[in-house]
Amino acid sequence: RLFESGGGLVQPGGSLRLSCEGYGFTFRTSGMSWVRQIPGKGLEWVASISADSGGTYTADSVKGRFSISRDNSENTLYLQMNGLRADDTAMYYCAKLGGFAVLNLELDSWGQGTLVTVSS
Amino acid sequence: QSVLTQPPSASGAPGQRVTISCSGSSSNIGSYTVDWYQQLPGTAPKLLIFANTQRPSGVPARFSGSRSGTSASLAISGLQSEDEADYYCASWQESRNGKYVFGSGTKVTVL
Numbered sequence: 001r002l003f004e005s006g007g008g009l010v011q012p013g014g015s016l017r018l019s020c021e022g023y024g025f026t027f028r029t030s031g032m033s034w035v036r037q038i039p040g041k042g043l044e045w046v047a048s049i050s051a052d053s054g055g056t057y058t059a060d061s062v063k064g065r066f067s068i069s070r071d072n073s074e075n076t077l078y079l080q081m082n083g084l085r086a087d088d089t090a091m092y093y094c095a096k097l098g099g100f101a102v103l104n105l106e107l108d109s110w111g112q113g114t115l116v117t118v119s120s
Numbered sequence: 121q122s123v124l125t126q127p128p129s130a131s132g133a134p135g136q137r138v139t140i141s142c143s144g145s146s147s148n149i150g151s152y153t154v155d156w157y158q159q160l161p162g163t164a165p166k167l168l169i170f171a172n173t174q175r176p177s178g179v180p181a182r183f184s185g186s187r188s189g190t191s192a193s194l195a196i197s198g199l200q201s202e203d204e205a206d207y208y209c210a211s212w213q214e215s216r217n218g219k220y221v222f223g224s225g226t227k228v229t230v231l
Contacts, residue, residue, distance in 0.1 A: 033220070035165075042122065043157070043165065043208055045220040057218050093164055103218050106155040106170035107210075113164055 001025060004094045007114030014084050014118070020077040020094030020111055028072040031097030033107055034079045036090040036116075046092070047079065051100040062088075084118045091115050123148060124209055124223035131229040132199045140226045142192045142209030148221055152212040154192040156185055159206045159225075168207070169194060196228070204230045 006018040034046040047068035065083040095107035125143040132138040156169040169185035182197045209223040
């Protein structure tokens with residue numbers, strides 16, 4: 001029900017925009033998040049956004065470089081990634097929150113992920 | 121280093137009970153509810169337990185969660201071979217800009 005795209009190989013300092021399309025649920029009333037995972041390592045929360053884009057939350061590790069946004073008319077979530085570094089290399093998952101807002105809500109549905117590799 | 125502390129591994133024979141701990145602080149588990157995720161090899165994570173004790177539809181009753189103070193636990197009763205996976209606890213954390221923190225993950229092996 002969640003399909004990510006936009007990953008790939010990018011040079012250090014470059015930019016990428018990830019997209020995540022949602023199907024089979026009411027996208028415009030669901031908060032959304034991005035979570036990443038370095039291959040073989042644990043999960044790291046990246047960013048979250050409320051259903052109406054009124055609240056956005058970003059991890060300190062990517063603040064100022066990554067921004068989360070959404071287009072409810074297109075049922076699509078975005079992650080704009082600028083100033084990419086080697087340690088941003090990871091699988092990036094899109095996930096749906098269990099309600100309209102963000103705080104104290106769980107990630108109740110996940111996409112299959114899109115791989116981002118930052119290397120020269 | 122993860123904000124939430126989990127043991128790196130746990131194991132049990134089929135049919136046994138396995139418990140995974142998750143230790144946090146007053147700014148995360150002590151203030152917000154705890155969620156648990158299961159990640160089978162080569163797949164995306166899946167929500168297993170939310171709001172400390174709630175199971176989403178489709179999650180078997182052998183999975184249960186609890187929270188006490190600044191710690192939480194996930195129990196798997198009647199362990200099955202298909203339960204071999206990585207398990208992560210998670211909770212929101214108080215900060216100027218709210219953030220969601222994950223545990224370091226626990227690899228469960230079925231002997």
